[in-house]
Amino acid sequence: MTRNRGLVAGGVIVAIAAIGAVAVATVAGRSTAPTTTVAPATTTTATTTTVASPLAGPFEFRDLVSPTGPVVENPVLESAAASIFVDPADGADSAPGTLERPVATLEAAQRLARTALESAEDDVVVYLRGGIHPRSETFTFTAADSGRGANAMIYRSYPGEQAVLEGGVRIDSWEMASGEIMVAAVPAAIDDMRQFFAAGQRQPRARSAQADATALEFIRGPLYDRQRNVAMTVDSALVAEFSHPEDLELVYVGVALAGHGVVRSNGTEIERPSWKSHRLPVSAAIDRGDGTTQLDIGNGALYQASERGYQLIELLPGDPFFFENAVELLDEPGEWFFDPRDRLLYWWPPEPAALGDAWIPNLDVLLNINGTLQEPVRNVRFEGLAFRHSAYTIPNKAGSVVSQASSWFTGWEPPAWMEAGGRRHSFLNRSRPSGHPIATVQIASASDVAFTGNVLTELGAVGVMVHNDVHRVEFDGNLFVDISADALVAGHPEHDVIDEPMEGLVTDLRFTNNVIDRSGAEFYGSVGVQLIKVDGATISHNLFRDLPYTALSLGWGWEHNQASTTHRAITVENNYFENVVSLLYDGAPFYVLGPVAEPGAARQDYTRIRGNFVNNAAADPQFKAPGELIDPGFAKRPGVQLDEGIRNVAVDDNVFLGATVWLQLTTWQANRNVPGWSAGLSIEGSGNWSDTLAAIPGDPALVGIEQASLLDVESVPERVLEIVAGAGLEAGVTMPPLP
Secondary structure, three states: OOOOOOOOOOOOOOOOOOOOEOOOOEEOOEEOOOOOOOOOOOOOOOOOOOOOOOOOOEOOOOOOOOOOOOOOOOOOOOOOOEEEEEOOOOOOOOOOOOOOOOEOOHHHHHHHHHHHHOOOOOOEEEEEOOEEEEOOOOEEEOHHHOOOOOOOEEEEEOOOOOEEEEOEEEOOOOEEEEOOEEEEEOOOOOOOOOOOEEOOEEOOEOEOOOOOEEOOEEEEEEEOOEEEEEEEEEEHHHHOOOOOHHHOEEEEEOOOOOOOOEEEEOOEEEEOOOOOEEEEEEEEEEEOOOOEEEEEEHHHHHHHHHOOOOOOOOOOOOOEEEEEOOHHHOOOOOOEEEEOOOOEEEEOOOOHHHHHOEEEEOOOOOEEEEOOOOOOEEEEEEEOEEEEEEOOOOHHHHOEEEEEOOEEEOOOOOOHHHHHHHOOOOOOOOOOOOEOOOEEEEEEEEEEEEEEOOEEEEEOOEEEEEEEEEEEEEEEOOEEEEEOOOOEEEOOHHHHOOOOOOOOOEEEEEEEOOEEEEEOOOOOOOOOEEEOOEEEEEEEOOEEEEEOOOOEEEEOOOHHHOOOOOOEEEEEEOOEEEEEOOOOOOOOOEEEEOEOOOOOOOHHHOEEEEOOEEEOOOOOHHHHOOHHHEOOOOOOOEEEEEOOOOEOEEEEOOEEEOOOEEEEEOOHHHHOOOOOOOOOOOEEEEOOEEOOOOEEOOOHHHHOEOOOEEOOOOOOOHHHHHHHHHOOOOOOOOOOOOO
16 A cells, blocks of 8 residues: 655745745646745845846745645644544454554444544544545534544544545546547446546646637527527537537636627727636537527526626627537647547546546545534544545536626526525525535534645535534645635525525634635636635635636625625735736635625724735736726726625735736725715725735725835835735645645
8 A cells, every 4th residue: 555654854834935926836747836935034035046126036936735745744642532543455344443453444433433432531533544545425424423522523644644535536447549549438437527637637628729719699598488598509610520519518718818708888899807707518509501500508507697687797699718528629638528428538648657647536525514503513623634536517517607706507496495485595686596516525514623734636616615504613734726616615695684504604714824726727717715704714824826716705795785794803814825816807816795794893893904915926918908998897807806895894014916906996986976985884904015006996095095005026115025924824834745
């Protein structure tokens, strides 16, 4: 059995230095995120070159996000009331679970742990030996798995090793198909697939190279007893090459496809900035005999995307899309296609070594902590584990149509709770149901839960969902890497309007010293961390890197939800951001939405954003387009976006590089001529620095915020260096390796 028994040598220091924009290194074929060493504020550190400006030089990276780092030595807890050992390679479930005679599965360990918990006077610990722990079913916690009193139920990797909870199936029987393309049979246990990973890298589905394909018209027809957009017509030549056009998925991506998504405003063509990223599945293709082909779009996805009622953000026939998922599009290294008829996976491996490390995710949820209001799960901890390869195939049939952040129109039939109380509820108080995708780790009705030093990587949907009735939950020193949707979602939009089963708020959440790297890797409208309605949260000393949309989405509700007071006391401080909002418009490192606390609330109940460093200095030029080319109602990429319905927000002592406007108050445009409009919002801010003073409104003092100080990156003030030095991981933090 292969084990990772590496030790931490000398303690890797991973605090953000006071210098430099982050450089991207590559370790063992993976992009790495920032591991840095602390440097004096007056020193310029560079890996390959020396630069004049202290804010233009690169940080130094040392394998922070890579498979080569050391495993943290978690010593055996000698004081534990019971220690149980799991070894899938050398264990047997009939064994007593000792170090010498371990059990083979988590379920067997769980049965022993539950027995021990009944009389435990100290912690009960389950040690997972290093290597792969294959999962074919969700590992579920109930109240029976709770620690007793102050004692905890702990699941952790064995000292010096890393246990991997594996939700995928390895594919290793490859044959040559043609040219560079390999083919393998997909195991019968896998019903469907839409994610594929090899050698630690997400492999892209085969897609068209050009993003200039547009529909000719949308076709209305019977849908849910009404005439709705259900299909589109395209030039037949556009789909003539596809032997199975019913496999195709149409992908719409904001206005990243420059020059195509336009509307006419007073006769002027302007871009249509959008946070939208839709995936529409084709269910049938019908040749109309007139040079056009009708593409039927499955499960109402076209209706949901094109009939929101807001012209600027709904799809129009002329909007560009590209195709995914056809064997004829398989023309680049890494691309793959799954033929559901013959159950064959076609793949162009990027390198020969990848053939021996290829995985199809096959389990949606790896860990479900699922108590009840009457019997919650209490006092559980997870330490040094890796959660890898979760699946999410629902969009293959239902599509994914973005509403806001990670809330999607994922299908028409609503879950039962949306019908509660004799009326249909939705996240947006509109008639169409919306929801979040599934999560690899789901937590509901629980308290005193901690995740420390874990890895969540190569996942098909959300990393962690802290959904309902969860209190005192901590995430410290974890890696969230290569995740299809959000890294973390906490809270629920409907706490104010529905009793069953969304009764309990999320309270007292702590998210510190974590790395979020490449979340939103497939569903681009997702965010890094989303707090929907949470009572008390601290988001501090984290690293956010390479995100297509918003990094932190805070709140919910827009203008219509002013009665809500449940979202409150959110502190966001000393975080570092790099290359965020890299693909979609109208996002931000900090996106604040809906009301915070009640009017006149004490300052400790505000959303407080302070001491953060946003480094988008290497921004894509599209986000710096002249303002007259962009609809002024939509920001391209502000440093802080204060959207509709906000109140009780303080923005202090932050540093912004590469923003198009450092501050945007979205509803200012609509309310700027209303006397006293902003008087009761309680918006504050001071001590901010930016390399642009552009803001909406142009004079931020009109809404209670001081104008930022202009930052000259060639002559950086001491105060800026202090903020930069304090942002990111704290000194002495060591991150776990990727499995």
